Amino acid sequence: MKLKSIFKCLTITAVLSQIAVYPTNSYAVSDNENKIKMENKKSIQGLVGYYFKDTQFQELDFISLGGQSKLLDKEKLNNKNQTIRWIGRIKPSHTGNYIISTSSDKNIVLQVNGETIINQESTGKPLKLEKDKLYELKIEYQNITDSSSDLQLFWSIDGKQKEQIPQKNVLSPNFSEKENLPNDKKDMLLLPNFNLFDNTSHSSNLKDTDKDGIPDEWEEQGYTFKNQQIVKWEDSYLAQGYKNYVSNPYKARTVADPYTDFEKVSGHMPEATKDEAKDPLVAAYPAVGVGMENLIFSKNENVTEGASGTKSKSVTDTNTNTNSVDVGGEVGGSINPFAFASFKVSTKYSHSWTNSTAIQNSESESWSKQIGINTAESAFLNANVRYYNAGTAPIYDLRPTSNFVFQNSGTSIATITAGANQIGNSLGPSDTYPKREQAPISLDKANEEGTVKIAINGEQLNAIQSHSEKLNLETTQNKGQYGILDDTGKLVTDASKQWDPIRTNIDAVSGSLILDAGTSKENLERRVAAKNENDPEDKTPEITIGDAIKKAFNAKEKDGRLYYTDRTGTDIYIDESSVNLIVDEKTHKEIEKQLEQIQDKKVYKTKWKRGMNITLRLPIAYYDFEASGNTNWHYTNQENGGYTGKKHGMIGPNGNGYAKKNLDLQPYTSYTARAYVKTASPIGKNNVMFYADSTISGDGNGARQNVTIEGDKWHVIEFSFNTGGHPEYFQKLGLKNTGNTNLQFDDVSVSKWRQVLGENLIKNGNFDEGKNYWKTTNGDFLFEIKDGYLIGGSNRVVINEKFKVKPNTTYKLEYDLRTNPGFKSNPKIKLIGTGSRMVFEDTVTLSNDWKTYSFDFTTDSNTQDISFQIFDTKQGGYYNLDNVKFREVCF
Numbered sequence: 026m027k028l029k030s031i032f033k034c035l036t037i038t039a040v041l042s043q044i045a046v047y048p049t050n051s052y053a054v055s056d057n058e059n060k061i062k063m064e065n066k067k068s069i070q071g072l073v074g075y076y077f078k079d080t081q082f083q084e085l086d087f088i089s090l091g092g093q094s095k096l097l098d099k100e101k102l103n104n105k106n107q108t109i110r111w112i113g114r115i116k117p118s119h120t121g122n123y124i125i126s127t128s129s130d131k132n133i134v135l136q137v138n139g140e141t142i143i144n145q146e147s148t149g150k151p152l153k154l155e156k157d158k159l160y161e162l163k164i165e166y167q168n169i170t171d172s173s174s175d176l177q178l179f180w181s182i183d184g185k186q187k188e189q190i191p192q193k194n195v196l197s198p199n200f201s202e203k204e205n206l207p208n209d210k211k212d213m214l215l216l217p218n219f220n221l222f223d224n225t226s227h228s229s230n231l232k233d234t235d236k237d238g239i240p241d242e243w244e245e246q247g248y249t250f251k252n253q254q255i256v257k258w259e260d261s262y263l264a265q266g267y268k269n270y271v272s273n274p275y276k277a278r279t280v281a282d283p284y285t286d287f288e289k290v291s292g293h294m295p296e297a298t299k300d301e302a303k304d305p306l307v308a309a310y311p312a313v314g315v316g317m318e319n320l321i322f323s324k325n326e327n328v329t330e331g332a333s334g335t336k337s338k339s340v341t342d343t344n345t346n347t348n349s350v351d352v353g354g355e356v357g358g359s360i361n362p363f364a365f366a367s368f369k370v371s372t373k374y375s376h377s378w379t380n381s382t383a384i385q386n387s388e389s390e391s392w393s394k395q396i397g398i399n400t401a402e403s404a405f406l407n408a409n410v411r412y413y414n415a416g417t418a419p420i421y422d423l424r425p426t427s428n429f430v431f432q433n434s435g436t437s438i439a440t441i442t443a444g445a446n447q448i449g450n451s452l453g454p455s456d457t458y459p460k461r462e463q464a465p466i467s468l469d470k471a472n473e474e475g476t477v478k479i480a481i482n483g484e485q486l487n488a489i490q491s492h493s494e495k496l497n498l499e500t501t502q503n504k505g506q507y508g509i510l511d512d513t514g515k516l517v518t519d520a521s522k523q524w525d526p527i528r529t530n531i532d533a534v535s536g537s538l539i540l541d542a543g544t545s546k547e548n549l550e551r552r553v554a555a556k557n558e559n560d561p562e563d564k565t566p567e568i569t570i571g572d573a574i575k576k577a578f579n580a581k582e583k584d585g586r587l588y589y590t591d592r593t594g595t596d597i598y599i600d601e602s603s604v605n606l607i608v609d610e611k612t613h614k615e616i617e618k619q620l621e622q623i624q625d626k627k628v629y630k631t632k633w634k635r636g637m638n639i640t641l642r643l644p645i646a647y648y649d650f651e652a653s654g655n656t657n658w659h660y661t662n663q664e665n666g667g668y669t670g671k672k673h674g675m676i677g678p679n680g681n682g683y684a685k686k687n688l689d690l691q692p693y694t695s696y697t698a699r700a701y702v703k704t705a706s707p708i709g710k711n712n713v714m715f716y717a718d719s720t721i722s723g724d725g726n727g728a729r730q731n732v733t734i735e736g737d738k739w740h741v742i743e744f745s746f747n748t749g750g751h752p753e754y755f756q757k758l759g760l761k762n763t764g765n766t767n768l769q770f771d772d773v774s775v776s777k778w779r780q781v782l783g784e785n786l787i788k789n790g791n792f793d794e795g796k797n798y799w800k801t802t803n804g805d806f807l808f809e810i811k812d813g814y815l816i817g818g819s820n821r822v823v824i825n826e827k828f829k830v831k832p833n834t835t836y837k838l839e840y841d842l843r844t845n846p847g848f849k850s851n852p853k854i855k856l857i858g859t860g861s862r863m864v865f866e867d868t869v870t871l872s873n874d875w876k877t878y879s880f881d882f883t884t885d886s887n888t889q890d891i892s893f894q895i896f897d898t899k900q901g902g903y904y905n906l907d908n909v910k911f912r913e914v915c916f
Contacts, residue, residue, distance in 0.1 A: 070197050070512070070514050071192070072096070072111040072113035072164075072195060073089070073111065074096070074109055075088055075089075075110045076088070077107060077108045077110075078106060082108050082110060082220040084231075085216075085231055089254050090197075092195070093190075093195050095177050095178075095189070096111060096127070096175075096178055097166070097175055107167070110163070110164070110165045110220070111162070111163070111166075112163055113195060113197055113198050114161055114195075114196045114197070114199070115137070115154075115162050115194055115196065116158070116193075116194050117155065117156055117160075118156060118157075118191075118194060121153075121154065121182045122152065122154075123152045123180050124149055124151050124181045124187070125143070126181075126187060127177065127178055130146055130147045131145055132166055132167050132168050133164060133166055134220075134222055135164045135165075136161075136221065137152060137160050137162055139212050144221075145222075161198075162195075163213075165220055165221045167222060178190050178195070196513070197293070197512070200287050201288075201509075203236050204277035205236075214236060215236065216236075216238060216239075216240060218231070218232070234275050235277040237278075237286050238287045241274035243255075243258075244271065244274040244286070245564070245566070246258065248269075248270055248271075248290070249290075250291060250292075251267055268304065270290055270304055270306075272286045272305035273305075273563070275562065276564075276565075279305040279554050279565060280306055280307065280535055280553070280554040281527070281530040281534050281535075282308045282309040283522070283527055284509075286305040289303050289309070293510055294510065295516055296516075297418075297419040297453035297456075298419065299416075299418070299454050301576065301577060304576050306553055306554045306566065306573075307554075307576050308417065308535060308551070308553070310416045310417050310418055310551070310552050311503070311505065313413070313415075313423065313425060313452065313503040314412070314413050315410050315411075315413075315425050316412075316413055316457075317408050317498050319408075319409035319465070320407075320408055320496070321408075322405065322406050322481075323405050403483075404480065404481055404483060405469070405478045406438075406479040406480070406481065407469035408467075408498065409464075409466070409467060410427075410465055410498070411457050411459060411461075412458040413452075414453060414455065415549055417454050419452060419453040419456075420503065421451045421508055422518065423458065424447075424448055424505065425504075426441065426503070426504070429479060429496060429498060430496075431488075438479065438485075439479045440471070441470070443468075444472070444474070455547065483793065487793045488791075502525070505523070505524050506519065506520070506522045506523060507522050507524050507527060508522070534554055534557070534565070536555050536573070536637035536638065536639070537550070537638045538553060538573060538574060539641065540577075540578055540599070540640075540641045541640055541642045542591065542643050543645065555633050555636075556634075568633050569631060569632060570628055570633050571587070571630065573633040574587070574599065574629070578599065580599060585669065586598055586600050587599050587600050598647075599641055599643075600669050601629045602701060602772040603669070604643055604644070606640070606642075608637070612637045612638055612639060615637070616628055644776040645688075645689075645775055645776065645777045646758065646774060647775075649667070649670055649672075649772055650672045650771060651670050651672050656674050657685050658683060658684050658759075659682060659684075659685055660680060660683075661676055661682035663675070667772075668701040669771065674771065675769050675770075676768050678764055678765060678767065679762065680761075680762045681722070681760075683757055684759065684773075689756075690752035690756065692748055692751070693747070693750065695745060695746070695748075695777075695778040696745065696755070696778065697743060697744070697775070697776045697778070698717050698774070699741065699742065700741075700742050700770050700772070700774075701739050701741055701770060702734055702739070702742055702771075703734065703737050703738055703769050704735070704736060704737055704764065704766045704767070706737060706765075706766040707737050708736070709737065709765060709766035710735045710766075711733070711735075711764025712732075712764055714731050714763075715732070715742045716757070716758070716760075717729070717755040717756075718755065718757050719753060719756065719757065721757050721759060723759065725754065726754040727746070727755040728744060728755060729744070749881050750879055750881060786828040786829075786911045786912065787825055787893060787910055787911045790825075799824070801821040801823055802822040803821065808821060814907035816845055817852075817897065817903065818896075818897050818901075819896065819897040819900055819903075822896040825909070827890050827892040828911070830888060830889065832887065833883065833885065834883065834884050834913060835882070836882060836911060837912050838854075838880045839878065839880075839910040839911075840907075841878075842871055842905065843871055843873060843875045843905045844902075844904060846873065848901070850871045850899055850902040850904040851902060852869060852895055852897045852898065853868045853895070853898050854869075855893075856891050856894075857892050857894060858887075858888040858890065859887060859888050859890055864884065865880070875907070877908070891911070893909060
């Protein structure tokens with residue numbers, strides 16, 4: 026089947042809205058040395074034990090972590106186990122001659138750095154060991170079913186009495202080194218194909234091709250981490266809450282992050298790493314943005330708040346990360362008889378972390394004048410910023426690179442890499458730097474050396490004030506370090522451990538998933554590994570998009586529904602029918618191709634592919650009708666059996682059900698409403714109206730979709746609308762049923778898209794350039810510019826220079842007006858189009874207070890240019906005009 030695109034004409038820019046993240050663990054670091062700090066919790070340290078069910082070390086039962094000097098506890102022994110191999114290292118606290126022994130040497134072969142010290146008998150051979158030097162340790166044990174006591178590991182130092190080797194001296198293997206061992210070091214492998222008792226190679230299924238310590242068979246068929254052990258997967262583990270991991274048996278790092286698959290599933294990573302990154306397919310990966318909280322501008326090069334000639338403005342939409350996805354489509358509706366959620370296709374799916382600096386302003390005097398500069402002079406900027414991390418892994422010694430860019434014109438002001446006083450010591454996932462209770466960082470230098478100021482001219486400054494421009498802070502890259510755990514579980518970072526090359530590799534072997542929870546909510550970015558279909562040797566497991574989403578967001582299932590738990594502990598459903606899916610064109614083509622070939626036409630059932638880009642947008646309103654006895658809709662009953670979950674809503678023939686809570690919508694903003702519906706009978710045929718309207722009858726000024734529903738199979742109804750200047754027209758959400766049977770419905774949602782306004786086509790609309798681009802119809806200048814606004818009257822028609830427009834395009838006209846003090850005024854505003862045709866006019870009665878007027882209209886096919894005109898219809902009247910804007914409206 027072909028996917029029907031809901032939109033075809035207009036443009037929606039989907040914005041991954043404000044990210045609010047909260048503190049987790051933080052680690053201080055220094056600049057000129059390796060950074061080592063204890064984690065709040067230590068990962069499991071000690072020997073790794075491989076427990077076998079046979080005598081030849083071939084039938085692996087489980088892998089145990091944390092073995093210390095007490096190697097074997099007979100009370101915990103599995104009676105299936107016949108042999109055990111322990112791998113790790115010892116680290117002496119003193120230099121001296123050491124004799125190593127066990128409590129059962131007759132059943133032991135023990136090697137230190139490849140040299141056999143015990144071979145089923147005690148040799149008493151001393152070893153010269155040096156303080157704090159690491160030595161490879163391998164112990165193999167047979168006949169363990171005959172064990173009558175615990176197995177313990179001892180040493181004696183310089184002829185002194187033997188003692189159990191202290192826990193601090195028994196360490197885990199270096200997992201990263203094992204994957205790169207040459208063939209002549211096979212005795213140091215975690216899973217060799219021979220044992221020390223007969224030193225003969227055995228051909229078996231216990232292969233470990235990537236040398237990560239997990240057998241190939243387990244990596245392909247599944248394994249989990251249970252009771253501090255890596256065990257082969259059994260379906261019974263699912264009900265106990267364990268996860269089934271699969272990974273690439275040919276790559277020690279399936280998703281190319283800094284940690285081997287063994288380290289990931291066993292948690293041998295920095296403690297701040299998200300739980301979902303323990304899955305070998307989910308990358309441990311920081312996703313860092315820079316959020317602006319305050320913008321200070323000054324005529325002085327030393328930009329400090331409160332200084333003379335300096336002004337400070339708070340930025341709205343703090344910590345906004347933007348995923349610029351221009352979604353093609355037509356405002357209207359569709360009905361789809363297939364049970365899958367439609368998705369939006371972006372022609373420009375370019376993910377970046379961006380802070381959009383919309384600034385609330387009601388001042389009539391221009392900022393350039395307030396700080397004492399003219400429009401040609403420079404103002405200097407100081408952005409108060411905070412770093413935030415929407416990924417899964419911490420980043421240390423963080424130095425973001427950000428661009429100051431004007432959104433509409435695309436003009437770049439400065440590219441800034443954090444200097445010495447702007448380094449983020451550490452930033453954990455879902456965290457901010459500095460912490461939220463601390464003051465933000467001051468970003469006022471355009472280079473790392475701190476010698477170049479961030480400057481804009483007065484005209485650009487006033488454009489920000491008038492909203493004809495927005496100053497975006499785009500985070501383009503992040504220099505920073507990753508951490509590993511040392512022999513004792515301490516965090517170690519240094520300059521050699523850079524995230525940049527690691528992230529490049531992760532991006533190359535994975536696809537991107539972003540969860541957009543909306544303004545002031547937690548937004549998440551994840552990378553999930555996928556198979557290279559051009560390489561037959563790539564054994565990366567193939568999973569579905571639904572599997573990838575479940576893994577990426579640590580999601581769980583309840584009553585067959587997928588949900589994740591946000592930072593507040595709230596369960597949020599992310600079923601296909603509960604979210605809006607936004608994809609790029611390449612991903613769209615691949616999903617469409619797959620849907621044509623499968624019977625269950627759901628996006629979540631298609632295969633996850635390398636290079637896919639998918640954003641999950643959560644709705645602003647959602648009704649699943651699951652709450653017992655409460656549908657949250659008027660005149661709506663609750664019945665068993667939903668499209669998802671256990672319940673659905675129902676209205677009878679000629680019924681009209683609508684949400685109890687009005688929709689809280691924004692002006693000039695696009696939305697999509699969606700519902701899953703069916704009749705209660707196989708022969709049912711109902712005319713259904715799905716509406717977002719000003720009345721509960723669906724016959725008001727809002728939007729609606731009329732469809733005919735036949736039979737008892739689920740259908741998707743979806744329509745999109747733009748609120749224009751009247752969001753109150755769309756606040757009632759409901760379904761109206763006309764037909765011969767009950768209407769059943771489920772998963773009703775409304776999702777928000779952001780309005781995008783083009784550049785201001787009115788030149789000098791805030792009059793900061795005096796009378797430039799303005800004149801009268803007589804060609805003279807009989808009007809006055811005072812304090813940054815225009816004073817006009819009834820004696821002349823004031824016009825702005827003609828500008829080009831697009832035919833059949835919607836535009837928004839805005840302007841501020843008031844009566845000139847001491848006068849009365851009734852100005853008329855006109856827009857004159859091509860051929861001197863009137864395309865818009867409005868007459869207003871003014872007061873002494875400034876008021877903003879706003880109108881939308883659509884040009885016809887013959888309109889190619891427009892000029893703005895104003896004059897006072899009241900004889901002797903005078904008006905004040907400011908902030909004139911004429912911008913294209915893109916939905």
